[in-house]
């Protein structure tokens with residue numbers, strides 16, 4: 001078990017490119033990893049193998065001490081066109097046609113089918129390292145599930161978003177409906193967008209609070225995301241990762257529960273050399289170097 005884990009870590013410590021199930025992982029700069037959806041001919045549409053791979057990548061990077069921040073982007077004409085409508089539902093179609101299973105047993109199989117994309121995106125949220133997503137062009141259906149599980153969302157001017165699921169006959173079940181109101185805090189617009197599936201552009205996404213900045217094009221969006229990721233990676237990893245964990249906890253709990261949680265968290269995490277290093281660097285206006293964690 002231990003050697004497998006180390007094997008995964010070693011794989012990511014390498015600066016070489018990793019390309020698995022149409023997702024490419026590179027070390028863009030020291031401590032910054034770039035995860036690229038790389039299935040441009042299909043507009044980065046998801047199949048179950050991609051969700052499984054995304055989960056593995058997130059967990060590996062979360063455990064990798066040489067990774068301190070992550071950027072996700074999409075290769076080609078679209079950021080992500082949602083689930084692959086030709087291949088993504090193959091297992092479900094086979095299940096519908098299977099007369100040998102009763103409804104309850106089919107339900108159990110469907111539950112596991114839905115859990116794969118849920119786990120793929122939840123792994124982004126649970127990853128200790130902050131994830132910045134750089135969106136361009138189409139961000140549809142599963143694309144919105146993905147970005148709402150990330151920490152910071154940047155977009156190119158040409159970005160077009162759609163919570164598309166009602167148009168393909170389903171209630172979005174792999175993250176968007178669970179997270180988007182916590183991300184944007186606007187119930188009426190959320191319901192309008194989720195119930196009509198209409199497209200909305202980058203300007204509207206900015207007003208709505210789904211994204212935090214707009215850039216002229218894909219290249220400048222990715223460059224800005226990598227720059228932001230490098231700025232985060234230069235800070236204390238103890239402080240940054242503790243901040244992500246506690247922001248997630250605070251989002252899902254009461255103020256009292258969250259204060260109690262960070263008390264317990266900082267009972268160990270305040271015992272860090274990073275505190276003194278950061279304070280001294282601030283006073284001397286010099287850059288601090290932090291040990292891996």
Ligand SMILES: CC/C=C\C=C\CC(=O)SCCNC(=O)CCNC(=O)[C@H](O)C(C)(C)COP(=O)(O)OP(=O)(O)OC[C@H]1O[C@@H](n2cnc3c(N)ncnc32)[C@H](O)[C@@H]1OP(=O)(O)O
Nearest residue numbers: 041042043045081082083084085086114138141142164165
């Ligand atoms: C348990 C369930 C888990 C997750 C559920 C998620 C739900 C969703 O994701 S709902 C959203 C599903 N996606 C869509 O409805 C988008 C479908 N695609 C489009 O609307 C358009 O293709 C476009 C993204 C707006 C781009 O349009 P355009 O620029 O005109 O290009 P096209 O010629 O239409 O497409 C180019 C090429 O890409 C293929 N493609 C695009 N989207 C998908 C897709 N979702 N699945 C499979 N393939 C896709 C398209 O077929 C074209 O392929 P060619 O071989 O070149 O014909």
